[in-house]
Amino acid sequence: MAEALLEVRNISKAYIGVQALDDFSITICEGEVHCLVGENGSGKSTLIKSISGAVQPDAGEIVIDGTSYGTSITAIDAIRQGIEVIYQDLSLFPNLTVAENISLTGFIEEGKRLTNWKRVREIAVQTLSQLEEEIDVELPLDRLSMAQRQIVAISRALTKGARLIIMDEPTTAITAEDVARLFNVVRRLNARGVSMLFVSHKLDEVFQIADTVTVVRDGKKVGDYDAKSLDETELTYLMTGEMLEYKPFEFDPEGEGARSLLEARGLSRENQYEGIDLAIHAGEVVGLTGLVGSGRTELALSLFGMTLPDSGEILFEGTPVKMRGPEDAKRLGISYLPEDRHGQGLFEDQTIADNIVITVVDRMKRFFGIIDNNKRVDTWRSWIEKLKIKTPSALHAVSTLSGGNQQRVVLAKWLAPEPKVFLIDGPTIGVDVLSKARIHDVIQDLARAGMGVLLISDEVSEIMQVCSRALIMRRGRLVAEFRNLRSIDEAEIQAVVAEPDTSEEAS
Numbered sequence: 001m002a003e004a005l006l007e008v009r010n011i012s013k014a015y016i017g018v019q020a021l022d023d024f025s026i027t028i029c030e031g032e033v034h035c036l037v038g039e040n041g042s043g044k045s046t047l048i049k050s051i052s053g054a055v056q057p058d059a060g061e062i063v064i065d066g067t068s069y070g071t072s073i074t075a076i077d078a079i080r081q082g083i084e085v086i087y088q089d090l091s092l093f094p095n096l097t098v099a100e101n102i103s104l105t106g107f108i109e110e111g112k113r114l115t116n117w118k119r120v121r122e123i124a125v126q127t128l129s130q131l132e133e134e135i136d137v138e139l140p141l142d143r144l145s146m147a148q149r150q151i152v153a154i155s156r157a158l159t160k161g162a163r164l165i166i167m168d169e170p171t172t173a174i175t176a177e178d179v180a181r182l183f184n185v186v187r188r189l190n191a192r193g194v195s196m197l198f199v200s201h202k203l204d205e206v207f208q209i210a211d212t213v214t215v216v217r218d219g220k221k222v223g224d225y226d227a228k229s230l231d232e233t234e235l236t237y238l239m240t241g242e243m244l245e246y247k248p249f250e251f252d253p254e255g256e257g258a259r260s261l262l263e264a265r266g267l268s269r270e271n272q273y274e275g276i277d278l279a280i281h282a283g284e285v286v287g288l289t290g291l292v293g294s295g296r297t298e299l300a301l302s303l304f305g306m307t308l309p310d311s312g313e314i315l316f317e318g319t320p321v322k323m324r325g326p327e328d329a330k331r332l333g334i335s336y337l338p339e340d341r342h343g344q345g346l347f348e349d350q351t352i353a354d355n356i357v358i359t360v361v362d363r364m365k366r367f368f369g370i371i372d373n374n375k376r377v378d379t380w381r382s383w384i385e386k387l388k389i390k391t392p393s394a395l396h397a398v399s400t401l402s403g404g405n406q407q408r409v410v411l412a413k414w415l416a417p418e419p420k421v422f423l424i425d426g427p428t429i430g431v432d433v434l435s436k437a438r439i440h441d442v443i444q445d446l447a448r449a450g451m452g453v454l455l456i457s458d459e460v461s462e463i464m465q466v467c468s469r470a471l472i473m474r475r476g477r478l479v480a481e482f483r484n485l486r487s488i489d490e491a492e493i494q495a496v497v498a499e500p501d502t503s504e505e506a507s
């Protein structure tokens with residue numbers, strides 16, 4: 001068996017009202033790719049923070065190469081021993097070049113006062129070539145895609161002599177194409193003997209890359225498994241103790257009584273989307289997918305009044321409307337949940353309850369602007385309950401929630417106004433499989449009650465699970481529609497999404 005590089009032994013960590021980790025142990029060996037999976041709030045990020053010294057556990061010990069650091073390992077100890085945690089924000093410098101980001105911290109840590117710029121560049125080029133990555137090292141970081149930035153962060157870790165790189169949900173912020181790229185880099189690292197520990201909610205990815213999978217549930221270890229010995233269904237069961245079943249959604253947009261809520265006719269906007277005809281009906285869940293850059297998000301922005309189309313018409317309940325801004329859209333009864341989780345305006349220091357009701361407080365005003373407190377409490381209670389937001393108290397700050405639970409608060413916030421039409425871009429980013437299924441149930445229930453939903457997602461599988469029909473965009477155009485999703489193979493849709501454009505535009 002390979003040597004143990006890092007051993008976490010019997011770690012416990014409690015926060016007020018929550019046992020985040022409970023006697024948890026994990027061993028990472030040299031040269032392995034190890035995945036940590038578990039539901040939202042099960043303690044994964046807390047474990048990673050305990051390893052890097054960002055959180056001090058209440059009990060247990062961290063052992064590196066056989067040397068125990070007790071519960072009080074520091075970030076510097078970890079880095080000296082070759083353990084690098086790359087957080088989601090990546091901690092890079094947007095104004096510095098790629099070369100500087102990769103090599104400079106190493107120079108600074110060595111205490112060199114004069115920087116040898118030629119060397120800075122050389123190291124960066126060399127490190128990237130080890131990963132077989134071509135990125136112009138003179139570019140400022142802010143010109144790079146998210147995936148390229150991750151590779152820069154990995155390269156930086158390598159220049160510091162990393163033997164184990166730890167990443168918390170590295171694939172939530174990047175596209176499916178970029179995941180493949182990141183995984184190639186991980187495989188090359190692995191071939192050089194560097195170990196990797198990472199967290200992901202996308203179980204298909206876990207099976208693509210992992211040697212070993214450790215499952216955590218409510219802060220306790222369920223077990224360590226050879227990835228080859230499991231499949232997705234078994235892994236889901238280990239994580240949640242439940243078997244998942246998918247309930248496909250049926251709706252006939254041409255059926256009797258189908259009522260169009262939001263409609264686009266010949267909608268175009270230069271360089272973004274062109275000639276879009278679509279209708280979202282009351283009671284329908286329409287899926288919209290396409291590669292990044294296909295124009296799907298740009299289209300959603302116009303349907304929400306954030307941008308004006310150049311030509312074409314938008315109709316709401318059959319009447320042409322001109323939305324001059326999102327306020328107009330909200331007034332009509334349209335909600336939009338944007339893709340970028342950090343741009344969704346959660347007030348991190350405010351309570352969960354306040355974040356949920358913020359979109360509806362105006363409606364709760366009675367005489368003299370006094371807010372109807374009962375209504376307020378009922379509203380946040382019901383959403384916490386419906387979306388199963390995991391917290392000991394709604395009066396805790398949003399920042400105390402795990403990532404996936406914060407995502408649910410965002411969803412609650414946009415559902416609280418009870419919109420007629422809900423445009424959702426990536427509703428379950430960072431959400432665990434079981435909760436994802438629950439969120440899908442909630443969306444379908446709301447549709448059954450009459451809401452019209454446009455669900456934009458990268459994952460064709462997600463669209464197949466939730467929607468009654470799927471629209472595919474490519475280069476700004478709607479190129480295909482699939483109905484009866486039950487009878488269609490995922491691969492068939494996937495092929496249309498990824499199909500390179502032929503010469504149809506030439507005519």
Ligand SMILES: Nc1ncnc2c1ncn2[C@@H]1O[C@H](COP(=O)(O)OP(=O)(O)OP(=O)(O)O)[C@@H](O)[C@H]1O
Pocket residue numbers: 015016018019020038039040041042043044045046047390391399400401402403404405430432
């Ligand atoms: N600073 C904090 N104060 C209070 N409670 C916290 C704090 N940080 C985490 N918790 C709680 O500890 C538990 C574990 O959280 P953690 O962030 O480790 O979960 P996770 O497994 O990473 O979840 P996710 O998949 O949603 O990211 C959760 O119940 C969370 O609310």
Ligand SMILES: [Mg+2]
Pocket residue numbers: 044045046168402403404
């Ligand atoms: Mg987390």
